[in-house]
Amino acid sequence: MPITCTFTLNGMPISILHCIGVGSFPAxxxxxxxxxxxxxxxxxxxGPLPKGRYFIVGRQSGGRLNAIRMWVLKNFYGTDRETWFALYRDDGKINDETFIEGVKRGNFRLHPIGPRGLSEGxxxxxxxxxxxxxxxxxxxxTMIPIPGSSLKAYGTIKVN
Incomplete structure (x- = not known):
């Protein structure tokens, strides 16, 4: 069964990621x-990621240079990005970008806080x-097929 989560943009420093059958976590x-x-x-x-439904998918990686970059980030910055998940918005085009009021946003991930404490959406x-x-x-x-795509998702996050 895929995992279904919700996350509310509450205007506070911390919100809660609720995942049915898994738990609730500060995020x-x-x-x-x-x-x-x-x-x-x-x-x-x-700004945060735009409201909507997001599919939780495996992070795409590629190339020898990316492998070197990931190694440096893991060993020198303490962020193991290879464990992160990508969040693809259900906006009719299942990919790593979306448009909100004409502004292109993307590269949204589900990940733990890093040494710098950043979240760029x-x-x-x-x-x-x-x-x-x-x-x-x-x-x-059990992964689910993403409609209109050859990709499969581990679950979804509904951002309110």
Whole structure:
């Protein structure tokens, strides 16, 4: 069974990622004045991800240079991006970008907080252990086909 989650842009520093059958976890999206601020979804790198339904998919990676970059990020910055999940908005084009009020946004991820404490629009869990728990549950689930795509998803997050 795929995992179904909800996340509310509540305007507060922390919101809760609720995943049915898994648990509820402190998380945030966006940074500075855009953190969990539904009115800032059109501001790249500051605002949270736009409202809507997102498919939770495996992060795409590619190329030798990307492997080197991932190694550097993991070993020097403490962020193992290979464990992260991509969030593709259900907007008619299932890919790593979306448009909100004419502004292109994308590269949304589900990941734990890193050493710099940033979220540039991703759903960022405040604890590594919470991310590990959700990740384990997602990897055990039966994946679902994404309509209009050859991709499969571990589940969905509905952003309100």
């Amino acid at each position: 945030f999206s966006g940074q500075k004045y855009g953190r969990n601020n539904a009115y800032m979804t059109t501001v790249q790198d500051i 991703c759903v960022t869990l405040t604890q590594q252990t919470d991310f590990d728990y959700i990740r384990a549950a997602l990897l055990k689930t």
